Amino acid sequence: MKEAETKTLERVLEGFAFEGKPVRCVPWGSGHICLTYRVDCEGGRSYILQRMNEQLTSDIPGLMNNIALVTDHLRKKAEDPRSVLCLVPARDGNWYWKEEGFWRAYAFIQDSFCLESPRTEEDFYQSALAFGRFGEDLKDFPAERLLEVIPDFHNTPVRYRNFRRSLERDVRNRRAEVKNETEFILEREEEMGILQRLREAGELPVRVTHNDTKLNNVLFDQKTGKALCVIDLDTVMPGLALYDYGDSIRFGASTAAEDERDLSKVELDLRKFRVYTRGFLSACRDLTDREVELLPLGAKTMTLECGMRFLGDYLDGDVYYATRYPGQNLDRCRTQLRLVADMEKKWEEMRKIVKEEADVQ
Numbered sequence: 001m002k003e004a005e006t007k008t009l010e011r012v013l014e015g016f017a018f019e020g021k022p023v024r025c026v027p028w029g030s031g032h033i034c035l036t037y038r039v040d041c042e043g044g045r046s047y048i049l050q051r052m053n054e055q056l057t058s059d060i061p062g063l064m065n066n067i068a069l070v071t072d073h074l075r076k077k078a079e080d081p082r083s084v085l086c087l088v089p090a091r092d093g094n095w096y097w098k099e100e101g102f103w104r105a106y107a108f109i110q111d112s113f114c115l116e117s118p119r120t121e122e123d124f125y126q127s128a129l130a131f132g133r134f135g136e137d138l139k140d141f142p143a144e145r146l147l148e149v150i151p152d153f154h155n156t157p158v159r160y161r162n163f164r165r166s167l168e169r170d171v172r173n174r175r176a177e178v179k180n181e182t183e184f185i186l187e188r189e190e191e192m193g194i195l196q197r198l199r200e201a202g203e204l205p206v207r208v209t210h211n212d213t214k215l216n217n218v219l220f221d222q223k224t225g226k227a228l229c230v231i232d233l234d235t236v237m238p239g240l241a242l243y244d245y246g247d248s249i250r251f252g253a254s255t256a257a258e259d260e261r262d263l264s265k266v267e268l269d270l271r272k273f274r275v276y277t278r279g280f281l282s283a284c285r286d287l288t289d290r291e292v293e294l295l296p297l298g299a300k301t302m303t304l305e306c307g308m309r310f311l312g313d314y315l316d317g318d319v320y321y322a323t324r325y326p327g328q329n330l331d332r333c334r335t336q337l338r339l340v341a342d343m344e345k346k347w348e349e350m351r352k353i354v355k356e357e358a359d360v361q
């Protein structure tokens with residue numbers, strides 16, 4: 001760690017009401033958005049400390065208030081305290097500490113692990129239960145009490161507008177290099193606006209949604225191997241159940257990593273698609289027939305939107321997502337678009353699977 005980073009961390013650690021004196025602080029996890037550390041204290045307690053990404057929102061107190069409201073609600077229904085994130089207040093009573101940016105802390109969930117891809121179908125099924133339950137447990141929480149932390153987060157037409165702006169600005173002169181990807185995205189604009197139009201027409205219910213339901217945003221229990229806790233609640237806000245279902249499929253039902261360079265490895269795994277659908281429908285009992293019918297479109301829309309966001313960030317000069325090497329955002333975009341193309345090939349099968357799984361519920 002650089003000296004300046006160590007100094008900042010020392011001051012931040014003093015800002016939180018930890019039990020025991022912090023004795024170690026090490027970088028932790030592999031998120032794209034927050035800077036995450038694990039803090040170990042004298043006496044054996046551990047914590048997660050995160051520097052929040054201020055690009056997320058200008059209203060960090062509002063974001064933290066969302067997390068506090070939602071975790072309180074979930075805790076009332078939880079049987080196992082480890083199944084809900086537990087915020088640690090800062091010494092001034094806020095849920096965040098300001099020190100060269102905004103920081104927050106959670107109790108470290110012991111004996112848990114995180115997966116970048118499902119090792120088995122059961123892992124993926126477990127994550128479907130966790131995200132499905134998350135929606136189910138929050139169905140009686142009034143969504144309008146939550147701040148729309150990132151306005152238009154999954155408003156795909158607005159994402160198209162932002163993408164066009166990135167194309168026009170073309171600050172790194174990368175537009176010519178991504179002509180094929182750009183065409184692929186723009187050709188599908190009409191279809192990718194359907195969910196937003198249905199939301200605006202009141203034909204799809206607005207619910208409390210997580211909005212970032214990647215497999216690596218679930219912690220698993222080391223002892224039982226079952227999904228334990230949904231994490232990464234920055235984007236919890238009013239949304240559509242289809243976003244949560246779709247984003248999980250995009251990430252977990254792909255046969256390859258999000259930044260795989262060999263596109264021949266990237267496919268939608270229909271087995272995993274079925275397994276996730278089964279878990280999600282069995283845990284989230286509240287979906288309307290219309291929502292169920294639109295699940296495949298949810299998966300396709302979230303995948304294309306994500307690909308477009310990666311490409312937009314590549315055009316902008318990689319300013320939003322953390323990247324480990326030049327061109328990683330373009331690699332990420334390409335896997336998403338390949339997955340969309342594969343979904344188009346498998347469209348009728350996807351619809352059939354959803355129908356079959358809904359019928360057995």
Ligand code: ADP
Nearest residue numbers: 029031032033034036048106107108109114232
């Ligand atoms: P990002 O928004 O950057 O993805 P996350 O909130 O998902 O940040 O956290 C990053 C990683 O930190 C997770 O993938 C997980 O490994 C770990 N993590 C987060 N919260 C906890 C917690 N309460 N207990 C244990 N590990 C955690």
Ligand code: GN1
Nearest residue numbers: 031032033034212214217232235306
């Ligand atoms: C980001 O925070 P993380 O790494 O779980 C992003 C998601 C993208 C995802 C792509 C707040 O998620 O929207 O789908 O990367 N989160 C935010 O991997 O923008």
Ligand code: MG
Nearest residue numbers: 031216217232
């Ligand atoms: Mg995360």
